[in-house]
Amino acid sequence: xxxxxxxxxxxxxxxxxxxxxxxxxxxxxxxxxxxxxxxxxxxxxxxxxxxxxxxxxxxxxxxxxxxxxxxxxxxxxxxxxxxxxxxxxxxxxxxxxxxxxxxxxxxxxxxxxxxxxxxxxxxxxxxx
Numbered sequence: 741x742x743x744x745x746x747x748x749x750x751x752x753x754x755x756x757x758x759x760x761x762x763x764x765x766x767x768x769x770x771x772x773x774x775x776x777x778x779x780x781x782x783x784x785x786x787x788x789x790x791x792x793x794x795x796x797x798x799x800x801x802x803x804x805x806x807x808x809x810x811x812x813x814x815x816x817x818x819x820x821x822x823x824x825x826x827x828x829x830x831x832x833x834x835x836x837x838x839x840x841x842x843x844x845x846x847x848x849x850x851x852x853x854x855x856x857x858x859x860x861x862x863x864x865x866x867x868x
Contacts, residue, residue, distance in 0.1 A: 742766040742856075743765045743766055744859035747761050748761045751867065757823045761818070776789045776834070779831055788800050788850075803829075808820070822864070835859045837856065
């Protein structure tokens with residue numbers, strides 16, 4: 741079974757950094773398209789960063805230049821490095837995986853409807 745478990749959330753001051761991790765079981769990254777999403781209270785789930793099976797990345801405009809998605813060499817962990825955090829980045833962050841070998845365009849890559857497997861989420865709060 742495919743399982744995803746996030747870790748690394750917490751409270752950080754504006755301008756600070758955090759790194760989220762997503763441990764995979766049942767598959768290795770780069771065989772499935774994967775992405776990070778976030779959801780703030782009262783708001784829709786938003787695609788933040790995506791990594792496709794070819795290693796190409798896509799980012800939401802709101803995080804470009806600040807967030808970076810990557811995997812480790814063993815391809816068992818997915819990371820989201822978040823720098824220069826802002827209060828509006830406060831949300832619960834989820835990692836997600838699509839289907840093996842699935843291709844997506846850049847719009848689909850940040851659309852939650854295209855992902856089948858989800859972690860439980862990690863809370864990120866940016867506040868002074």
